[in-house]
Amino acid sequence: MIRRIVRAIGDLFDRDGRDRGLDAELRFHVDNAAEQLRAEGHSREDAERRARMNTGNLDAVKDECRETRLSHTIETSWLDMRQGVRMLTQNPGFTLAALGTLAVGIGATTAIFSLVYGVLLRPLPYGRGDDLIVLHQQAQARNQRDLRFSVKEIEDYRGAKNTLDAVVEHHSMVFLLLGDNFAERVQTAVVSANFFDSLGVKPALGRTFVESDDTTEADGVLVLSHKYWSSRHGADPSIVGRVFAMNNRPHRVIGVLPPIPQYPIESDVYMPTSHCPTRSSQRFQANRNARMMTVFARKKQNATIEQARAELSSIAGQLSQAYPESYRPELGYKIAAESLHEELTSSAPPALMVLLGAAGFVLLIACANVANLLLAQLLRRGRELALRAALGASRGRLIRQLLAEGIVLSLAGGLLGVAMAPLSLRVLQRFAERFTPRAAEVTVVLGNLILRCDRAGSTAFGMFERAALDVTRPTPSDDKACCSASRARTQ
Amino acid sequence: MGKSKTEMLQGTLDLLILKTLELEPMHGWGITLRIQTLSENELRVNQGSLYPALHRLEENGLILAKWRATENNRQARYYELSAKGRRKLAAETENWLRLSGAVGRILGAVS
Numbered sequence: 124m125i126r127r128i129v130r131a132i133g134d135l136f137d138r139d140g141r142d143r144g145l146d147a148e149l150r151f152h153v154d155n156a157a158e159q160l161r162a163e164g165h166s167r168e169d170a171e172r173r174a175r176m177n178t179g180n181l182d183a184v185k186d187e188c189r190e191t192r193l194s195h196t197i198e199t200s201w202l203d204m205r206q207g208v209r210m211l212t213q214n215p216g217f218t219l220a221a222l223g224t225l226a227v228g229i230g231a232t233t234a235i236f237s238l239v240y241g242v243l244l245r246p247l248p249y250g251r252g253d254d255l256i257v258l259h260q261q262a263q264a265r266n267q268r269d270l271r272f273s274v275k276e277i278e279d280y281r282g283a284k285n286t287l288d289a290v291v292e293h294h295s296m297v298f299l300l301l302g303d304n305f306a307e308r309v310q311t312a313v314v315s316a317n318f319f320d321s322l323g324v325k326p327a328l329g330r331t332f333v334e335s336d337d338t339t340e341a342d343g344v345l346v347l348s349h350k351y352w353s354s355r356h357g358a359d360p361s362i363v364g365r366v367f368a369m370n371n372r373p374h375r376v377i378g379v380l381p382p383i384p385q386y387p388i389e390s391d392v393y394m395p396t397s398h399c400p401t402r403s404s405q406r407f408q409a410n411r412n413a414r415m416m417t418v419f420a421r422k423k424q425n426a427t428i429e430q431a432r433a434e435l436s437s438i439a440g441q442l443s444q445a446y447p448e449s450y451r452p453e454l455g456y457k458i459a460a461e462s463l464h465e466e467l468t469s470s471a472p473p474a475l476m477v478l479l480g481a482a483g484f485v486l487l488i489a490c491a492n493v494a495n496l497l498l499a500q501l502l503r504r505g506r507e508l509a510l511r512a513a514l515g516a517s518r519g520r521l522i523r524q525l526l527a528e529g530i531v532l533s534l535a536g537g538l539l540g541v542a543m544a545p546l547s548l549r550v551l552q553r554f555a556e557r558f559t560p561r562a563a564e565v566t567v568v569l570g571n572l573i574l575r576c577d578r579a580g581s582t583a584f585g586m587f588e589r590a591a592l593d594v595t596r597p598t599p600s601d602d603k604a605c606c607s608a609s610r611a612r613t614q
Numbered sequence: 615m616g617k618s619k620t621e622m623l624q625g626t627l628d629l630l631i632l633k634t635l636e637l638e639p640m641h642g643w644g645i646t647l648r649i650q651t652l653s654e655n656e657l658r659v660n661q662g663s664l665y666p667a668l669h670r671l672e673e674n675g676l677i678l679a680k681w682r683a684t685e686n687n688r689q690a691r692y693y694e695l696s697a698k699g700r701r702k703l704a705a706e707t708e709n710w711l712r713l714s715g716a717v718g719r720i721l722g723a724v725s
Contacts, residue, residue: 126675144681148642148691152661155643179662187666191673 127193134194141194145185153178203527210528211535217500218532221493225536228489230543235482237544238551239475242468249383250323251421255463256428258290258418258435263455271414274407279442280418280458283434286426289321292416295388296399301368309351311369312390313399319346319380321421328352329363329378336377337395339403343374344395349382351391370400386467387417411449419463432460475555493536497529627659627667628676629710632695632703635677639694641684642668668693676702 134141153174160170178184189195211218249255258280260270272280272292281290293314300309315321316337324331327349336344347362356362365376374394397403407413422431439458443450450456508521516524634640634648645668646659671677676699682692695703 127673144691147689149661149665151641151688151690152643152646152665177661179660184662184665187662188669191666191670193673 131193131197134192135197141189141192142185145188149178149181149184153181199523200527203524204531206524207528207531211532214500217496221496221532222536222539224489224492224496225533226539226543228486229537229540230547232482232486233541233544234547234551235475235478237548238555239479242475242555250325251424252323252464253462254288254422254424255322256420256422256431256460257463257466258420259459259461260414261455261457261459263457264453268459272416272418273411273414274402274416275409275411276414276442277416277418280420280435280438282438283420283431286422286431286434288421288423289317290418290420291315291318291321292396292418293318293387294399294402294416295390296401298369300392307355309391310389311399312385312388312393313396313402314393316395318393318419321419324380324383326378327381328360329376331378331380332393332395337397339397341395341397343369343372343398344377345369345374346378346380346393347376348385348389348391348393349380350389352379355391369394370398372398374398386463411446420460428460428462432458435460478551493532497532501525626710627663628671629703629706630657630659631664631667631671631693632676632699632706635693635695635699636703639680639682639692641690641692643690645693671699675699 156177157170157174160173161167165173175181258272259268260272260276261268262270271294277290277292283290291314293312296311296313297308298311300307314332316332316334319326319331326346329346331346332344335341345367347356352358352362362376363378366373367376368374380393401407402415420431422428435458439450439456443452443456511521512518630649631645634645634652640648642661642664646661646664649657649659668677668679672679672693675696677693678696680692680694681689684690
């Protein structure tokens with residue numbers, strides 16, 4: 124294939140050389156044929172005449188040889204495209220209408236599909252994101268479905284070792300961060316030492332927390348979010364090692380996170396649990412009812428979520444028995460586990476699906492409109508096509524040319540549509556933020572773009588194939604139209 | 615003259631060209647003669663289909679073309695089998711023999 128392309132490029136640059144070669148090759152053949160005829164006893168002139176006659180139309184043979192070449196396909200396609208562009212610029216009204224319709228249709232579906240893809244289909248940006256689950260305590264009698272956890276409870280649920288690899292916690296506080304010459308309030312996520320490892324997040328700079336950071340005696344350490352690092356510290360690569368004061372003690376920066384969306388809340392800095400004044404107090408830790416933390420878990424790869432739920436429920440049962448005053452039977456205490464992906468998007472699907480459906484119809488209507496425009500346009504061009512056919516263009520050639528026009532139109536429409544997509548996507552994103560934190564990740568992705576181009580292309584093909592087949596088929600009615608048109612002109 | 619005495623099946627010409635080139639590189643005229651001789655004048659190759667076929671085979675990488683001098687010291691375009699062409703020839707030959715054998719058995723069957 125590569126060789127073929129290289130040769131096609133060579134041919135394109137040296138068309139004369141290619142044709143001279145073909146001439147020489149065929150002349151060689153004819154000369155040999157003539158020689159043979161002479162040997163059979165024909166006169167020289169007679170032999171040459173017969174040899175040429177036997178060869179048939181040399182130009183037709185040459186054409187046929189040329190047509191086998193890739194370069195020939197490229198050349199004619201290029202001609203067709205140019206012809207297509209010329210046709211479109213000659214009918215600016217038609218072109219603008221068609222392009223506008225296509226752009227709106229394609230732009231809308233692109234934007235909505237990007238949203239659906241980003242929110243529902245794309246894997247979480249974490250290592251083995253499918254194994255991440257979120258735990259909730261529930262008091263069903265009070266209709267409370269997402270109660271948080273106390274320190275005691277987290278310790279208890281860490282006992283689910285058969286199905287869970289890790290159970291990590293997260294809570295968020297606002298602290299005052301003091302630098303050499305500034306002080307600011309920062310949203311601080313307080314997390315388990317193995318929080319990032321369990322989520323499969325690798326630091327962009329430095330390191331994340333290790334077990335030894337998470338003791339009250341250890342030095343204070345901070346991990347910065349990518350956003351905070353770049354917006355407040357100018358993405359300073361020497362940030363690791365810098366010391367800030369927080370809660371009356373020094374905190375050293377040990378790492379920076381990659382630019383990932385943060386769940387469950389966007390934070391500026393992260394610290395280990397034992398350095399949060401509230402979380403590390405003896406009283407708080409001893410209080411089974413001080414429920415402040417969100418809990419994530421990573422399930423074992425070979426365990427199903429149902430198995431994890433069963434193991435967690437059995438622990439919940441033991442807790443209800445052991446501490447009836449914390450889990451009063453009439454409240455209907457339960458533990459729930461949901462995959463993180465599900466959790467983040469569960470409220471989004473119906474609204475998004477309705478939108479996707481609507482956008483699909485918009486595209487459909489746009490296509491139908493453009494198809495109508497094209498048909499009208501083609502009928503007007505009946506005479507042009509008849510003339511081309513009369514001059515020797517084969518039906519295949521005519522259809523190819525019409526297809527090329529369709530491709531030019533659709534590609535231009537597709538490009539316009541994709542250019543429009545980011546505009547509408549921003550509006551949609553704001554809308555989707557109400558349902559899901561994943562909205563922030565949504566972008567018009569490249570794969571999606573390709574899909575879009577593909578769709579633009581197939582839209583064109585579908586429409587034109589149909590139209591081209593109709594118009595280039597010689598039918599009595601076509602002839603009549605032609606005749607009457609020419610009569611109209613002579614009158 | 616000029617028309618083949620026996621109508622050739624579509625695709626047969628490609629196979630015959632490949633077979634002819636199996637032994638040594640040859641130019642178009644040589645291929646014409648060789649096919650004519652080997653078929654004992656039963657098949658005549660029309661150059662109107664020979665050259666397009668040669669160019670198509672070349673484009674598909676089954677044969678390679680080179681300009682070389684003939685024994686009479688004229689420049690001619692010689693074609694030779696590529697490795698891919700050799701594989702294709704082996705596969706197609708087997709196909710052809712199986713098919714023609716089957717057709718022959720049917721036509722030769724006594725009803």
